[in-house]
Amino acid sequence: MKTIKVGMLGFGNVGTGTYQTLEMNRELIEKHVGASVEISKILVNDVTKPRQVVTPDGVLTDNVADIIDNPEIDIVAEVLGGIEPASEYMLKALNNGKHVVTANKAAVAANYDKLFKAAADNDVSLRPEACVAGGIPILNAITTVLGANKFDEILGILNGTTNYILTQMTDNGLDYADVLKDAQAKGFAEADPTADVEGIDAANKLSIMMALAFGHYVHPDDIPTEGISKITKADIDKATADGCKIKLIASAKNEDGKLSYSVKPVALPTDHPLASVSNEFNAVFVKGNAVGELMFYGKGAGPLPTGSAVMGDILMAAKEIAESK
Numbered sequence: 001m002k003t004i005k006v007g008m009l010g011f012g013n014v015g016t017g018t019y020q021t022l023e024m025n026r027e028l029i030e031k032h033v034g035a036s037v038e039i040s041k042i043l044v045n046d047v048t049k050p051r052q053v054v055t056p057d058g059v060l061t062d063n064v065a066d067i068i069d070n071p072e073i074d075i076v077a078e079v080l081g082g083i084e085p086a087s088e089y090m091l092k093a094l095n096n097g098k099h100v101v102t103a104n105k106a107a108v109a110a111n112y113d114k115l116f117k118a119a120a121d122n123d124v125s126l127r128p129e130a131c132v133a134g135g136i137p138i139l140n141a142i143t144t145v146l147g148a149n150k151f152d153e154i155l156g157i158l159n160g161t162t163n164y165i166l167t168q169m170t171d172n173g174l175d176y177a178d179v180l181k182d183a184q185a186k187g188f189a190e191a192d193p194t195a196d197v198e199g200i201d202a203a204n205k206l207s208i209m210m211a212l213a214f215g216h217y218v219h220p221d222d223i224p225t226e227g228i229s230k231i232t233k234a235d236i237d238k239a240t241a242d243g244c245k246i247k248l249i250a251s252a253k254n255e256d257g258k259l260s261y262s263v264k265p266v267a268l269p270t271d272h273p274l275a276s277v278s279n280e281f282n283a284v285f286v287k288g289n290a291v292g293e294l295m296f297y298g299k300g301a302g303p304l305p306t307g308s309a310v311m312g313d314i315l316m317a318a319k320e321i322a323e324s325k
């Protein structure tokens, strides 16, 4: 059986979850692909750091050229985080004819056109499923089985860390700073959690979703964005007294080509469908002109749910390669 080799950039929360997903479900993944799949090289900062998962000798490297310039590697999975050097590495990999899978919404939202153009120019795929809402397969749904729709609206809870913080503050009266630390320990938060709590991460995700659903790219800096860092216990208590729950809501509307969009905390009545989305769970509501209203729900952050999305995109790229040979 042919072996398709994957080079992974990053072996933190998501890289580890991706590796574990392949180890856990190798037999069924390889059956779907019709070839064996091997994560043969992984880029890290420090090859000597103790890891949760032990890899065979020679897999870890601190030299990115071992992956992006390696002719044996067909697919690059980028799970480093940050806009640079991640964007530069993805562009080099695409220009070297490799398929790229990524969970890095900051890089994709900042360099959307450049990355997709490089993929098209080199006749390879760029697969960003894990960038939006962790394990929820929203991007592949929009671009494949829902592709016959014109979308009018996207609305949702797109950040697991802030939803976890708001849920724990509301339901258990916990302190903002303590819950943020807990979200970091559970592998939900960004390396710099400012992106989570200030709404920047949700704006990055909304930018990617708008580009794919509406065919219109808006830079995340141009999305009016307010996070949850100023939400106090008094705000939470007032919302509770009013029969509401505060949620960080990302929303976009497309009214006859006129777009409106924002990320901001909203007090939702407790009987609103998004009010019962708790902890690291996300929910995404989309409205298409043929299908009508749809709601997607699942874990929006964490190593294994996100690893599932990264591995799903690797599986599809590997299948494309296996079928083309």
Ligand SMILES: NC(=O)C1=CN([C@@H]2O[C@H](COP(=O)(O)OP(=O)(O)OC[C@H]3O[C@@H](n4cnc5c(N)ncnc54)[C@H](OP(=O)(O)O)[C@@H]3O)[C@@H](O)[C@H]2O)C=CC1
Binding pocket: 009, 010, 011, 012, 013, 014, 015, 043, 044, 045, 046, 047, 049, 079, 080, 081, 082, 085, 103, 104, 105, 106, 130, 131, 134, 187, 188, 189, 190, 191, 300, 301, 302, 303, 306
């Ligand atoms: N955590 C989550 O739930 C989700 C995260 N994402 C996205 O996935 C990506 C990864 O997140 P996460 O796994 O949490 O991040 P981590 O900080 O846990 O892991 C980052 C990994 O990348 C390596 N790394 C970072 N920069 C470099 C560099 N310049 N050169 C070499 N290695 C580098 C680190 O190496 P070392 O280990 O040696 O330090 C580490 O292994 C981010 O883009 C994030 O936004 C998307 C969805 C959910």
Ligand SMILES: N[C@@H](CC=O)C(=O)O
Binding pocket: 131, 132, 133, 134, 158, 159, 160, 161, 162, 188, 189, 190, 196, 201, 300, 301, 302
């Ligand atoms: N930090 C992000 C991780 C997933 O995208 C979040 O909390 O949602």
